[in-house]
Amino acid sequence: MSEVETNNQEQEAQPPIILALKNINLTIQLDKRVLEVLRDVSFTVKEGEFVSIIGPSGAGKSTLLRVIAGLVKPTTGVILYRSKPLSSTTKGISMIFQNYALLPWKTALENVEIALYSNDQLSSNDKKAKALRSLASVGLAGFENAYPGELSGGMKQRVAIARALVLEPEILLMDEPFSALDPLTAEHLRDEVYSYIINPSSPIKSVIMVSHNVEEVVELSDKVIVLSPRPAHVIGQVNIDLDRPRDKKSFEFYTYVDQIFALLT
Amino acid sequence: MLAALFLSVLFSWAVGIAAGVSKGAERAILPLLDVLQSVPILGFFPIMIYAIISILPGKPGIELAVVFLIFTSMAWNMAFAVYESIKAIPREFLEMATDLNMSGWGKLRHIYIPASWPKLAYNALVSWDVGLFFLVSSEIITLGNSNYAVSHGIGVAIATYAAQGNYVAYSESVVLLLVVLIITRALFLRPWALWSEKFKPSDEAMQMRTDAVYRSYRWVGEKAKAKVFSNMRLRGMLAFAPHMSRVEAKIGQRLRARSKTIGKTAFIAFLLLLALLLGKAMYPGIKTITYQHATAFWLDLATMEKEVLVALAFSFARVWGVYLLSLVIGIPIAIKAGLSQRLYEPVSTVTQIISSVPGPVLLPAMVAILLAFPFKDELVAATIIFLGSFWYIFFNVLGAARTIPKTVIEAAQLYQIKGWRLWRDIYIPSVMPSIITGSITFIGGAWNTLMVAEYFDVSSNGSTVILTQVNQGIGKLLDIATYSGNIQLMLLSILSMSLLIVVVNLTFWRWAYNFTTKRFSYNV
Ligand SMILES: Nc1ncnc2c1ncn2[C@@H]1O[C@H](COP(=O)(O)OP(=O)(O)OP(=O)(O)O)[C@@H](O)[C@H]1O
Ligand SMILES: [Mg+2]
Numbered sequence A: 001m002s003e004v005e006t007n008n009q010e011q012e013a014q015p016p017i018i019l020a021l022k023n024i025n026l027t028i029q030l031d032k033r034v035l036e037v038l039r040d041v042s043f044t045v046k047e048g049e050f051v052s053i054i055g056p057s058g059a060g061k062s063t064l065l066r067v068i069a070g071l072v073k074p075t076t077g078v079i080l081y082r083s084k085p086l087s088s089t090t091k092g093i094s095m096i097f098q099n100y101a102l103l104p105w106k107t108a109l110e111n112v113e114i115a116l117y118s119n120d121q122l123s124s125n126d127k128k129a130k131a132l133r134s135l136a137s138v139g140l141a142g143f144e145n146a147y148p149g150e151l152s153g154g155m156k157q158r159v160a161i162a163r164a165l166v167l168e169p170e171i172l173l174m175d176e177p178f179s180a181l182d183p184l185t186a187e188h189l190r191d192e193v194y195s196y197i198i199n200p201s202s203p204i205k206s207v208i209m210v211s212h213n214v215e216e217v218v219e220l221s222d223k224v225i226v227l228s229p230r231p232a233h234v235i236g237q238v239n240i241d242l243d244r245p246r247d248k249k250s251f252e253f254y255t256y257v258d259q260i261f262a263l264l265t
Numbered sequence B: 001m002l003a004a005l006f007l008s009v010l011f012s013w014a015v016g017i018a019a020g021v022s023k024g025a026e027r028a029i030l031p032l033l034d035v036l037q038s039v040p041i042l043g044f045f046p047i048m049i050y051a052i053i054s055i056l057p058g059k060p061g062i063e064l065a066v067v068f069l070i071f072t073s074m075a076w077n078m079a080f081a082v083y084e085s086i087k088a089i090p091r092e093f094l095e096m097a098t099d100l101n102m103s104g105w106g107k108l109r110h111i112y113i114p115a116s117w118p119k120l121a122y123n124a125l126v127s128w129d130v131g132l133f134f135l136v137s138s139e140i141i142t143l144g145n146s147n148y149a150v151s152h153g154i155g156v157a158i159a160t161y162a163a164q165g166n167y168v169a170y171s172e173s174v175v176l177l178l179v180v181l182i183i184t185r186a187l188f189l190r191p192w193a194l195w196s197e198k199f200k201p202s203d204e205a206m207q208m209r210t211d212a213v214y215r216s217y218r219w220v221g222e223k224a225k226a227k228v229f230s231n232m233r234l235r236g237m238l239a240f241a242p243h244m245s246r247v248e249a250k251i252g253q254r255l256r257a258r259s260k261t262i263g264k265t266a267f268i269a270f271l272l273l274l275a276l277l278l279g280k281a282m283y284p285g286i287k288t289i290t291y292q293h294a295t296a297f298w299l300d301l302a303t304m305e306k307e308v309l310v311a312l313a314f315s316f317a318r319v320w321g322v323y324l325l326s327l328v329i330g331i332p333i334a335i336k337a338g339l340s341q342r343l344y345e346p347v348s349t350v351t352q353i354i355s356s357v358p359g360p361v362l363l364p365a366m367v368a369i370l371l372a373f374p375f376k377d378e379l380v381a382a383t384i385i386f387l388g389s390f391w392y393i394f395f396n397v398l399g400a401a402r403t404i405p406k407t408v409i410e411a412a413q414l415y416q417i418k419g420w421r422l423w424r425d426i427y428i429p430s431v432m433p434s435i436i437t438g439s440i441t442f443i444g445g446a447w448n449t450l451m452v453a454e455y456f457d458v459s460s461n462g463s464t465v466i467l468t469q470v471n472q473g474i475g476k477l478l479d480i481a482t483y484s485g486n487i488q489l490m491l492l493s494i495l496s497m498s499l500l501i502v503v504v505n506l507t508f509w510r511w512a513y514n515f516t517t518k519r520f521s522y523n524v
Helices: A061-069 A108-116 A124-137 A153-166 A183-197 A214-220 A251-264 B002-021 B023-038 B041-055 B059-088 B091-099 B104-143 B154-164 B167-199 B202-209 B212-228 B232-239 B246-288 B291-339 B341-356 B359-370 B376-402 B406-414 B419-430 B432-453 B474-484 B487-519
Strands: A017-029 A034-046 A050-054 A076-081 A093-096 A171-175 A206-211 A223-227 A234-239 B455-460 B463-469
Touching: A017 A061, A017 A206, A034 A061, A034 A076, A034 A206, A034 A223, A034 A234, A050 A061, A050 A214, A061 A093, A061 A171, A061 A206, A061 B406, A093 A153, A093 B406, A108 A124, A108 A153, A124 A153, A153 A183, A183 A214, A206 A214, A214 A251, A223 A251, A234 A251, B002 B023, B002 B059, B002 B104, B023 B059, B041 B059, B041 B487, B059 B104, B091 B104, B104 B359, B104 B432, B154 B167, B167 B359, B291 B341, B291 B376, B291 B419, B291 B432, B291 B474, B291 B487, B341 B376, B359 B376, B359 B432, B359 B455, B376 B419, B376 B432, B376 B463, B406 B419, B419 B432, B432 B455, B432 B474, B432 B487, B455 B474, B474 B487
Parallel strands: A050 A206, A050 A223, A093 A171, A171 A206
Antiparallel strands: A017 A034, A017 A076, A223 A234, B455 B463
């Protein structure tokens, strides 16, 4: 990978903006009523940035992530991905779904491979090799032939991460990636995920993560977007300027946690 | 019909609550219900008539037989519905009742019966369809033989008009039936089902937006699985044995062994009862069989069995042919409709109405339409089987398609998986358990429909018109045996048929069920 420098967090020069949301509105037509889900949401994501979206339950966080993934079209507003308007799903943006979205009838390896199905340039041997490498990169070498039902929650989450990574996206979207795990596993995986995703050999430049958990957000993010209850709009942005790895017992850490809690309530 | 439904409700309360409340009753009743559920009821119908008439000759006997038949087509399912509801009552409710010093009657009125409403009502929707099918079929079957004919009934009217070539009156009565069907559905059964929802524990009520009918089809399907693999649940329990204490494991083992013996005893008791009735019916015949006749008797039986086996092979091919066709047609339509917000409502409404029309009433019209086609008889038979059983696959898959996790669909979209790959790798596997559930019910239903599908005649003014008949088939053989009063043939046919069904269930379907639930279920 050639982007070693641009990936670096502590770079002095302003890194370029990779994704920009401009005045995103979304209303959904239900049977009888119209539901406003997103109201005038704007923010930017820079290269190398880990951005978190936090907000109350049912605010519209998952929906916002779907809009960014190109799965749902906004009613009005544009998303610029590397300065070009985004109109559908793209190879450059991949997503880890809430509850993993693994297929129970496919092995870990096959679950990773399905992300490559539509790629006609690769031979099936190449696809397999890529998928194997991706699994190995999240520490699942040796579990290729296990079915999701045979894997623990943390391992399933790793398969989901491997699947998102195999596409070599520039932007990775994660919808509450740790919320279904027990606290101990989540803690462990949070540390690891950061190193899988944001490292010089990873193709991923930026991450957008949806979360409920304020401490988790402060631990991982460079920037936190705080959303209001539905219809979701941005009620605050917090830049977190702490050295990594972050000390979760430090005074500064808690200042950030309090600041975000204050915005949420 | 309503009388039978009413009877079924009463029966299911009595039996279901007894089984749900008392452990002893549970152990006796459940295996018995299992057995009763899995016999092809319509196949037993001729024997039942024969037996009942020999005890209670004349019209009342026949009417009784018909009511009994409809009752048997509805009651077992509904009893299961009640039983499951009772079992699902949260412990706190019962503890509260004890706390309040509620009497037995009070518990019944305020807890058991309300708790059983939702499942019972949903189940009644399907049972009603099934019951109608049996009603019409039974009326039509009895028509063939003037000795056994039921005198009044919509099935009778329709078949008679058709036999007389009075197609105006025929169409009128079909339309009338359709209107009555829609009205009973709209005015009675559906409101009942919806009303009963308020008795649901509230977290379940969240999911109640999904439609009643496909869920009840699914539910009946689940029952079909449960009855085929009745001791699988216990096996599942034993799988947990390492987690349970050893004592508990032992109890599980003993329970399993006991339920097996009880199941067997129940089955034998059932056969004995049947034999007793038959013995009574055949008694004059048996008396005349002397020693010299005995060899001839067995030889006769052997030739008959040969005939039965050939017929069985034909019917087997027919059932499985239509089954495969139904899979090919039903799965894509059901998945498409289930996944689409726009299509789901209209498709499910229309299919619900079509599904509630009992196939046999359309038979004369079908015969008229399909007359010009080659293999007309096979086509008619196939259509009847299709109309009677297709819905089990359709509604099961429709329901399953609605519950495919949204994220899975979105993942496919994100990875741009399209076309055949999407179906082969995502959609079809996602609904696989429901395909199997639907299939088990389909096959069960299909064997029943054979009775009308393979041979169909109507008599009016003393002359009998054969509307349609296939070349070979167990349903036809059974019908003919019924009309000619050939009890040996009847018995041989029904026993061979039951044996075949049981063997296929225990081998193929058990394997398919085990495999799909292990591999294709999202909630592992
Ligand atoms: N396609 C849709 N149809 C109906 N309602 C929708 C749809 N999409 C979103 N909504 C509604 O929009 C709101 C936001 O949903 P969303 O899943 O984005 O919330 P969320 O912030 O992710 O919540 P949670 O924290 O519970 O995951 C919810 O009230 C949801 O019911
Ligand atoms: Mg969400």
